[in-house]
Amino acid sequence: MKKSVAPVPIMIPLFIGIIAVSFSSIFVKWSSAPASIQxxxxxxxxxxxxLPFGLRKLHELRRISMKTWFWLITSGVFLALHFLLWMGSLKYTTVSSSTIILALEPVFIWIGAYILFKERLSSVALIGMMVAIIGAVLIGLGDIGVSSTNLYGDLLSVLGTLAVAVHMLLGQKLLGDLSSYVYSLVVFSSAVIVFAIYNIGMGVSFTNYADREWAIFLLLAIIPTVLGHMLFNWLMKYISATTVSMSILGEPIGASLLAYLLLDETMSYIQISGGLLAICGLVLFMRFNKKHALKLKE
Structure with a gap:
């Protein structure tokens, strides 16, 4: 699938997106509202x-086929499942334990991309992926407990990671024909409807939340969603879902550091070493992913 040339250096929006999504787990921890409401x-x-920033693109909605609508809504369903499961996992385990499992995301996505798009990695890029994943595993090694509560949270995070992998693979397919704005708008809106149906079915209140909670909801929308997920959706117009998901390996590093500073969650020397290893693996992947390099030259 041929990609366009990005109007800015890829590393700039990638870096902004990584920082933005790293705040997600902090905001979720600060909130006492149910994950489905968040x-x-x-x-x-x-x-x-x-809405105010892309009204001129809404004419694209009239050109969307029924088949594309189906896949867009499906992508929204899996995005909602990701948020429900992953945000829910933070109620049962630590930030490091939950975000570490996101390290599985590029593996799931690469397997799916290989099956669906015949996407291949160079041998050095594959080694870089493995190094980054090992580093990310070390970050959470000191926090992954053996209690039933922690294990339940870890399971939710694994299922949430599988869900976001499906969501991103669908995005890679759909963004070939749609603008990232329209794709994000429809997918986010579909996920909102999924959450609303879930909350009604589970009898979860839509209101009766403190002002502080509403402020957290708004922060979740602006920082990790608009500046994070929407930016990653835009990036998939120019690079593959596998490459985007590899960059998201920076989230466990950023989230763990923020948890240390803002939530008093400590980091061991093993976790710090894992963070450095993950960064090295990420750099190796980005440097030697031949398919990524070719896309940037096209």
Whole structure:
């Protein structure tokens, strides 16, 4: 699948996106609202923030086929599942333990991309992926407990990671024909509807939350969603989902550091070493991923 040339150096939006999504787990930890409410308002407020900036692109909606609508809505369903499961996992385990499992995301996506798009990696890029994943595993090694509560949170995070892998693979397919704005708008809106149906079915209140909670919902919408997920959606117009997911390996590093500073969650020397290893693996992957390099030259 041929990609366009990005208007800015790829590393700039990647870096901004990594920092933005690293705040997600912090905001979720600060909130006492149910994960399904956090996810719903996070995406609803994101859609509201997006609307004024892309009205001229809404004419694309008329050209979307029924088949594409189906896949867009499916992508939204899996995004909602990701937020519901991953944000829910933070109620049962630490930031490091939950975000570490996101290290599995590029593996799931690469397997799917290989099957669906015949996407291949150079041998050195594959080694870089493995090094980054090992480093990310070390970050969470000191926090992954053996209690039933922690294990339940870890399981939720694994399922959430599988869900976001499906969401990103669908995005890679759909963004070949749609603008990233319209794709994000429709997918986010679909996920909001999924959350609303879930909350109604589970009897979860839509209101009765403190002002502090509403402020957290808005922060979740602006920082990790608009500046994070929407930016990653835009990047998939120019690079593969595998490359985007590899960059997201920076999230466990950023989230663990923020958790140390803002939540008093400590980091061991093993975790710090793992963070440095993950960065080295990420750099190796980005440097030697031949397919990525070719796309940037096209």
């Amino acid at each position: 996810g719903m308002y996070r995406l609803l407020f994101a859609v509201i923030c997006m």
